[in-house]
Amino acid sequence: MELLLSLSMGALAGSGVWLLLRPRTYQVIMGLALLSYAVNIFIFSTGRLRVNAPPIVEKGMEVDPAAFTDPVPQALVLTAIVISFATTALFLVVLLASRGLTGTDHVDGREPEK
Amino acid sequence: MMSAPSHLIIAPILIPLLAGALLLFFEDRERRLKDAVSILTSAALVVVAAVLLFRTGADGGRIFVYLLGNWPSPIAINLVLDRLSAMMLLLTAVLALPALVFSIARWQRAGAHFHSLFLFLLVGLNGAFLTGDLFNLFVFFEVLLAASYGLMLHGSGQLRVRAGMHYIVINLAASLLFLIGVAMIYSVTGTLNMAHLAIVLQGLEGESRFMAEAGAGILGIAFLVKAGSWPLNFWLPTAYSAAAAPVAAIFAILTKVGVYVLLRFSLLLFGSEAASTGFGEQALFFVGMATILFGAIGILASQALGRLAGYSVLVSSGTLLAAVGFAQTGVTAGALFYLISSTLTLSAFFMLIELIARGQDPAADVLAVTMEAYGEGEEEKEEAEEVGVTIPETLAVLGVSFAACGILLAGLPPLSGFVAKFAMLTSMFNPDGVGEGVIRHSSWWLASFLILSGFATLIAMTRAGISAFWARIDGEVPRVLLVEMAPVAALLAMTVFLTIGAGPVMRFLEAAAADLHSPQAYIQSVMEAVQAVPHAREVLP
Numbered sequence: 061m062e063l064l065l066s067l068s069m070g071a072l073a074g075s076g077v078w079l080l081l082r083p084r085t086y087q088v089i090m091g092l093a094l095l096s097y098a099v100n101i102f103i104f105s106t107g108r109l110r111v112n113a114p115p116i117v118e119k120g121m122e123v124d125p126a127a128f129t130d131p132v133p134q135a136l137v138l139t140a141i142v143i144s145f146a147t148t149a150l151f152l153v154v155l156l157a158s159r160g161l162t163g164t165d166h167v168d169g170r171e172p173e174k
Numbered sequence: 175m176m177s178a179p180s181h182l183i184i185a186p187i188l189i190p191l192l193a194g195a196l197l198l199f200f201e202d203r204e205r206r207l208k209d210a211v212s213i214l215t216s217a218a219l220v221v222v223a224a225v226l227l228f229r230t231g232a233d234g235g236r237i238f239v240y241l242l243g244n245w246p247s248p249i250a251i252n253l254v255l256d257r258l259s260a261m262m263l264l265l266t267a268v269l270a271l272p273a274l275v276f277s278i279a280r281w282q283r284a285g286a287h288f289h290s291l292f293l294f295l296l297v298g299l300n301g302a303f304l305t306g307d308l309f310n311l312f313v314f315f316e317v318l319l320a321a322s323y324g325l326m327l328h329g330s331g332q333l334r335v336r337a338g339m340h341y342i343v344i345n346l347a348a349s350l351l352f353l354i355g356v357a358m359i360y361s362v363t364g365t366l367n368m369a370h371l372a373i374v375l376q377g378l379e380g381e382s383r384f385m386a387e388a389g390a391g392i393l394g395i396a397f398l399v400k401a402g403s404w405p406l407n408f409w410l411p412t413a414y415s416a417a418a419a420p421v422a423a424i425f426a427i428l429t430k431v432g433v434y435v436l437l438r439f440s441l442l443l444f445g446s447e448a449a450s451t452g453f454g455e456q457a458l459f460f461v462g463m464a465t466i467l468f469g470a471i472g473i474l475a476s477q478a479l480g481r482l483a484g485y486s487v488l489v490s491s492g493t494l495l496a497a498v499g500f501a502q503t504g505v506t507a508g509a510l511f512y513l514i515s516s517t518l519t520l521s522a523f524f525m526l527i528e529l530i531a532r533g534q535d536p537a538a539d540v541l542a543v544t545m546e547a548y549g550e551g552e553e554e555k556e557e558a559e560e561v562g563v564t565i566p567e568t569l570a571v572l573g574v575s576f577a578a579c580g581i582l583l584a585g586l587p588p589l590s591g592f593v594a595k596f597a598m599l600t601s602m603f604n605p606d607g608v609g610e611g612v613i614r615h616s617s618w619w620l621a622s623f624l625i626l627s628g629f630a631t632l633i634a635m636t637r638a639g640i641s642a643f644w645a646r647i648d649g650e651v652p653r654v655l656l657v658e659m660a661p662v663a664a665l666l667a668m669t670v671f672l673t674i675g676a677g678p679v680m681r682f683l684e685a686a687a688a689d690l691h692s693p694q695a696y697i698q699s700v701m702e703a704v705q706a707v708p709h710a711r712e713v714l715p
Binding site: 080085088092095099102103133139140143150151154157158161162167168169 | 309313316319320323324327330332335336338339340342343346349350353354356358361364366
């Protein structure tokens with residue numbers, strides 16, 4: 061499972077960085093989205109990968125911490141997802157505004173001279 | 175028993191949050207109301223910050239810890255108030271008030287929800303200065319960045335949208351780096367509480383330590399982007415010069431947030447008594463020097479005043495970064511003084527530039543166009559006269575303010591810019607008291623860079639001043655209102671007070687720097703923070 065996760069993170073981050081460096085705004089926003097997926101999976105994995113282990117301890121019971129998974133990264137990743145979702149939406153608006161004002165989807169607002 | 179005033183610590187976050195949310199319920203047409211509420215809010219923030227500052231400085235310095243949700247430390251997400259954070263809170267509030275007053279005249283009309291965004295920016299700033307938790311720092315950073323994206327685009331127009339787009343992409347990428355760094359540090363330490371982190375880091379060995387240091391390095395890059403350090407700063411002059419004047423005035427403190435976090439982290443986690451002592455110090459020093467150099471060249475090369483101010487921001491943060499990397503108590507104290515002085519000056523300068531450029535620049539036309547787009551063009555004339563009287567002798571007042579900004583930025587006597595640079599240079603060459611201690615090699619380099627960057631600023635400011643005031647071809651005097659000039663004058667007056675009161679201020683900052691360089695008190699107060707006793711349980715025996 062570790063191998064699969066690392067490979068998918070690598071693929072997402074690699075494609076994300078490549079797209080981020082492209083000149084079209086749509087490519088940039090896709091790049092940011094892919095990068096944030098990679099980062100989210102990375103945060104999730106910092107709590108160590110466990111199968112069939114719940115993150116929440118039931119109230120009033122004697123518990124063995126080893127039977128539970130770390131809840132903190134899961135909480136962090138939720139926050140990170142919400143924030144990156146919101147900022148992506150905001151960037152989409154700016155992207156459209158820029159397209160409307162300049163008439164091109166180039167990140168510099170004008171086509172490069174041939 | 176926790177007395178009620180201890181809740182005052184969270185007030186700098188709650189007050190603007192509530193006020194900003196409240197203002198969302200009103201339409202933008204209710205300008206008087208919005209102006210009044212937001213100005214009252216920022217005035218309240220000044221008062222709260224001053225009270226907090228006074229309390230941290232009382233009886234030999236105290237550190238207050240506020241446990242959110244009343245969980246036991248170190249599990250609780252906490253707010254920590256020490257001298258440095260109190261100082262930054264006050265500086266933020268003091269910048270916010272003039273910028274809001276300035277916006278009354280015309281700028282708040284150039285787009286939607288100006289006041290709410292501005293107040294949310296203050297929420298993020300104050301939160302970032304107060305938090306003692308790494309992940310909460312991320313959240314507050316995102317709050318302030320999200321608000322700053324909106325403000326950056328305030329007034330719209332092609333130039334702003336383009337600069338804003340670059341600004342947003344860079345900061346989103348930096349936020350992702352921030353998250354990676356936090357996740358790496360958490361994976362080996364299992365804590366996000368900054369004080370607890372400092373303790374856990376000392377016990378790390380081998381690969382875990384390597385991982386933690388790598389995480390801290392990535393985190394550092396994210397903060398260097400915010401601080402505008404070379405080579406991560408090419409977006410900054412364009413973005414700052416494109417932003418609306420009151421927005422740029424409050425943006426003057428945004429780069430300082432990055433510097434603040436770097437200062438706190440590098441000394442808390444890698445200070446003299448931590449295990450990985452001095453991690454990243456050299457890198458910070460060299461990056462800072464490179465930023466000074468880049469900024470100074472940029473200042474000399476700038477044609478427009480807006481870009482000149484943008485590059486001055488770079489010189490200022492470069493100086494601070496180099497001083498942080500220098501890691502010596504006296505220099506840190508001087509750097510904190512420089513931080514206050516240069517932020518006040520830059521904020522005043524950004525507003526002043528807009529006033530000077532009004533008569534001669536296409537920026538004014540852009541504003542007129544956007545105002546028309548918002549359907550306010552026709553009533554604009556009468557409104558402008560309602561707001562305040564035009565001041566006579568405009569050029570003289572503008573000229574004097576411009577000269578004051580030049581003196582402050584270049585660090586010439588008699589104003590506070592000089593005091594700040596003098597304090598840094600003195601400590602550099604007298605490490606252990608006057609004439610004592612070995613002068614480090616890097617002192618000479620930093621000293622010469624400081625003086626050369628001041629000289630470059632002086633040349634550029636003189637040149638710009640001559641062309642703006644003495645060689646005007648069109649001969650048109652810009653129309654400046656009293657409410658626009660007063661904030662600039664107030665900020666400059668504050669630097670004068672800073673110069674007169676340099677003694678007490680410097681003593682306070684020296685104590686703050688000493689706290690930073692020996693963070694045991696900080697760590698101890700956080701780890702031993704007592705929970706509040708709930709009222710119901712308090713009455714029982």
